[in-house]
Amino acid sequence: xxxxxxxxxxxxxxxxxxxxxxxxxxxxxxxxxxxxxxxxxxxxxxxxxxxxxxxxxxxxxxxxxxxxxxxxxxxxxxxxxxxxxxxxxxxxxxxxxxxxxxxxxxxxxxxxxxxxxxxxxxxxxxxxxxxxxxxxxxxxxxxxx
Ligand SMILES: [Fe+2]
Numbered sequence: 001x002x003x004x005x006x007x008x009x010x011x012x013x014x015x016x017x018x019x020x021x022x023x024x025x026x027x028x029x030x031x032x033x034x035x036x037x038x039x040x041x042x043x044x045x046x047x048x049x050x051x052x053x054x055x056x057x058x059x060x061x062x063x064x065x066x067x068x069x070x071x072x073x074x075x076x077x078x079x080x081x082x083x084x085x086x087x088x089x090x091x092x093x094x095x096x097x098x099x100x101x102x103x104x105x106x107x108x109x110x111x112x113x114x115x116x117x118x119x120x121x122x123x124x125x126x127x128x129x130x131x132x133x134x135x136x137x138x139x140x141x142x143x144x145x
Contacts, residue, residue: 002028003112011123012130013063015138019056020119026052027115031108039097046089053082059142060123066139069129077122081114 005021026049033042057078064071088110092099099107130137 009119012127014136015059015142023115027111031111034107035104037097043093062139062141064126067129067133069126074122081118
């Protein structure tokens with residue numbers, strides 16, 4: 001089922017929320033491709049998502065550091081999430097568009113759960129710290145980009 005960003009996914013920072021919205025759009029796009037077995041578009045969409053995800057993790061780390069949030073646990077989660085994503089990507093690309101409806105459902109759910117867990121279980125831990133700052137707070141590192 002396609003995910004939609006709603007207020008309950010807000011972690012209290014405009015940059016992070018906006019990046020999560022983009023991630024959700026990308027995940028929804030990939031889910032559609034998985035269901036359509038679009039092995040032509042999938043590899044490029046995976047590359048785009050992975051690239052964006054890495055940039056997002058760097059931004060989160062910079063923001064966490066700027067608001068004095070201890071980020072070690074989130075950093076571990078980022079490494080884990082990235083590895084899981086890369087495994088799934090390799091599995092799907094190797095299947096070259098040949099998978100059952102059940103497998104399509106499984107991979108789609110995996111992606112939705114993965115992004116929802118990232119936001120709700122990990123990034124949400126930063127919310128109390130982020131709420132001490134304006135919603136549009138951006139550390140200098142991000143302003144330079
Ligand atoms: Fe995030």
